[in-house]
Amino acid sequence: MFEGVLPAIITPFKRNPAMGLDIPGLESNIGFLLSCGVHGIVPCGSTGESATLTFEEHEKVIKVTVDNVNGKVPVLAGTGSNNTAEAIKLTKAAKDIGADGVLVISPYYNKPNRAGLIKHYTKLADLDIPVVVYNVPGRTGQNLEPDLIAELAQHPNIVGVKEASGNIGQISRIIEDTQDEDFEVISGDDNITLPIMALGGSGVISVAANVDPARMVAMYDAIKHGHYQKALVLNFALSPLFRSMFIDTNPIPVKKAVELMGMAGGPVRLPLDELDAKKTEQLRKVLATIPAKSASKAAVKKGVPAKPAVKPAVRKVPAKTATKTAAKNPAAKARR
Numbered sequence: 499m500f501e502g503v504l505p506a507i508i509t510p511f512k513r514n515p516a517m518g519l520d521i522p523g524l525e526s527n528i529g530f531l532l533s534c535g536v537h538g539i540v541p542c543g544s545t546g547e548s549a550t551l552t553f554e555e556h557e558k559v560i561k562v563t564v565d566n567v568n569g570k571v572p573v574l575a576g577t578g579s580n581n582t583a584e585a586i587k588l589t590k591a592a593k594d595i596g597a598d599g600v601l602v603i604s605p606y607y608n609k610p611n612r613a614g615l616i617k618h619y620t621k622l623a624d625l626d627i628p629v630v631v632y633n634v635p636g637r638t639g640q641n642l643e644p645d646l647i648a649e650l651a652q653h654p655n656i657v658g659v660k661e662a663s664g665n666i667g668q669i670s671r672i673i674e675d676t677q678d679e680d681f682e683v684i685s686g687d688d689n690i691t692l693p694i695m696a697l698g699g700s701g702v703i704s705v706a707a708n709v710d711p712a713r714m715v716a717m718y719d720a721i722k723h724g725h726y727q728k729a730l731v732l733n734f735a736l737s738p739l740f741r742s743m744f745i746d747t748n749p750i751p752v753k754k755a756v757e758l759m760g761m762a763g764g765p766v767r768l769p770l771d772e773l774d775a776k777k778t779e780q781l782r783k784v785l786a787t788i789p790a791k792s793a794s795k796a797a798v799k800k801g802v803p804a805k806p807a808v809k810p811a812v813r814k815v816p817a818k819t820a821t822k823t824a825a826k827n828p829a830a831k832a833r834r
Contacts, residue, residue: 523762
């Protein structure tokens with residue numbers, strides 16, 4: 499179900515003192531991503547500044563996403579919290595709105611023990627909605643070990659893990675240990691999507707796809723069809739963009755990037771702050787390498803003229819039409 503390139507979308511805010519939701523901008527951004535063939539949309543994750551959204555805003559962003567996607571691709575809504583009761587409330591709301599599944603970060607700060615983690619995820623999965631576990635030790639302070647993921651994967655509604663530990667050995671072990679389950683291992687790091695998919699991973703929940711979805715989809719398609727040399731070329735062409743997304747805390751750079759490209763971004767909410775001038779200039783140089791066709795498409799969606807892009811060092815491989823299936827570990831059962 500959750501395979502391919504799934505942008506973890508930003509939440510655009512208005513540039514006014516209230517920093518309210520920019521709903522027309524959110525709708526425009528979603529339309530742009532869909533036009534580039536992405537395979538799913540992930541609202542209200544870390545990239546969507548879920549930590550500073552009110553419950554009402556959280557619900558609104560999910561609803562706007564579900565309504566605008568309109569069944570074209572799956573919507574995987576972020577509903578995690580370090581308070582199980584709050585995670586249940588958010589997950590019930592996402593289900594009622596019509597999300598296809600929920601992305602649930604492991605509880606942060608309070609660092610639960612193994613039994614607590616299993617009970618936390620089981621309570622959410624028992625709400626009868628597909629759950630994707632999110633392992634990102636750099637944000638939570640706690641790593642979800644492969645044997646824990648394998649145990650969680652036995653629940654019929656725990657359907658995958660977004661793996662952002664950066665540990666290829668660990669990710670390989672998770673794929674190995676869950677290959678007989680109906681379970682997806684999804685990259686949570688753009689820059690190691692290629693090796694994760696080569697091991698049997700099913701795609702990426704991507705930050706960079708907010709900025710250059712066409713080439714992300716092209717890379718995914720190349721890997722899926724076994725065109726590894728083409729995928730490698732695209733991976734290295736995209737690598738400067740991958741790095742630029744983390745020159746400051748995510749989503750500070752990506753919000754600035756989409757705004758520089760003429761899309762809806764707006765400010766980040768405190769305690770995050772704007773990208774400084776030096777890093778903004780660094781980001782501009784990377785954005786100038788995005789092929790003109792991708793840059794023009796983004797700008798047209800926002801109704802502003804596109805700036806000419808610098809000719810990329812590597813020839814662009816055109817994105818193919820998106821499909822709903824992905825290259826899978828052959829031992830894994832097909833997701834329905």
